[in-house]
Amino acid sequence: MEYISTRGKIDSVGFIDAILMGLADDGGLLVPRHIPALSADTLKKWETLSYSELALEIFSLYIDGEIPREDLKKLVDDSYATFRDPEVTPVRRINDRLHVLELFHGPTFAFKDIALQFLGNLYSYVSRKNNSIIHILGATSGDTGASAIEGVRGKEGIRICILHPHQKVSKVQELQMTTVDDANVLNLSVHGTFDNCQRIIKELFADVSFKHKYHLRAINSINIARILAQTVYYFYAYFQLARKGETRTINFSVPTGNFGDIFAGYLAKRMGLPIGKLILATNENNILERFVKEGIYEPGEFRGTYSPSMDIQVASNFERYLYYLSGEDASAVSGLMSGFKAEGKIVIPADKLQQVQADFVAYGVHNDECLATIGTYYDDTNYLLDPHTACGVAATDKLAGDGEVTVALSTAHPAKFDESIQLVGITQTYPAQIEALFDKPQHQTIVDGTNEAIAEQVVKFYEAEA
């Protein structure tokens, strides 16, 4: 499979180069040249596969022999062997119209593990095979950092530097990142918001000579490997319900920040998975809700919420959707993105808005509503939702139709966000792995949120002798 840029100004590259490139060298995002179309026969055949078998089939479509199948199988098996549930991503029935897809059974208790344990192993594989230096640089609203660090800590040939917004991640998220004592890990705690961190990273990557000089590699959801890995559980969840004889329309509800996870659902749908509604759930940072309702994409003021991993204004994957919305017209995307840079917003015409509304429905969940949802479901069903999952469930309650069943993606274990759970008046017990974090020393450097301050730290870390 060849990968091309949404802005059309680079030569196409293969899968491994696409992973290593991260952000396309023309500032766009990489997308597969064609989206593979699956026949009903193939879907039927896949229905009984295990999670890892299914992942292998889906990756094979996008990797196209560039990694020998035996090697790919080992990468996939190793990546999901660390998950605590034999189903990897089990579906739990909450009531007749709602199932929760638990994506938090990986090592850091959030859905980021599904893509990042694989990406960590893939980087390690490429580093060994090609003898290439892998210096990972990424920004996190909390979960990506922990998961990426876990995926590569102590691995030879790889170093990782992660920026998180100072005191704007949950305590457990902070501990998961900063209690790691491997020398190949650097945590930068940055004054400012996640959007600042993400913008700095994007600008450092956009400086192509800096990126090449220091061998910088991306782990943010701009990396196409993450999106591909996340399509797998849409298929797997769908098949789990189909196997149980579900015949109603199956919706998916997705708590969204960077538009990564929901884009994976959109991709699964375009590959031929017969999904009903794709429900886009946001919190009070509701730029994407407004886009779906009014056709205006305009980042505004940052709001701190109970679901901090979604406290994002500029959705880094949004450009991928714009590419498909423009009919795969890279020059149209370039035009929209330069307009966005100049004016701070994108307004799409009415015919395109109609398409958007055929692709998604959206709902922004207010802070009180988020907590109320956690409380209600806990009282009624004894199931404890984390605050991000609660946004997806609240959006389901608003937008799912009669006679439909919805799979709400559960993106994190509630133990990661006890600050929010406590506000509902619920006392939870931590899993032992999380409890143990509180006794460990932390390693982090607090820095100003400027490109210069970050670049200085990055250079120092990557120039140091191994």
Ligand SMILES: *Cc1c(COP(=O)(O)O)cnc(C)c1O
């Ligand atoms: C990252 C994250 C999200 C948002 O996912 P995107 O891919 O950015 O849309 C939602 N919930 C949790 C717990 C997360 O860590």
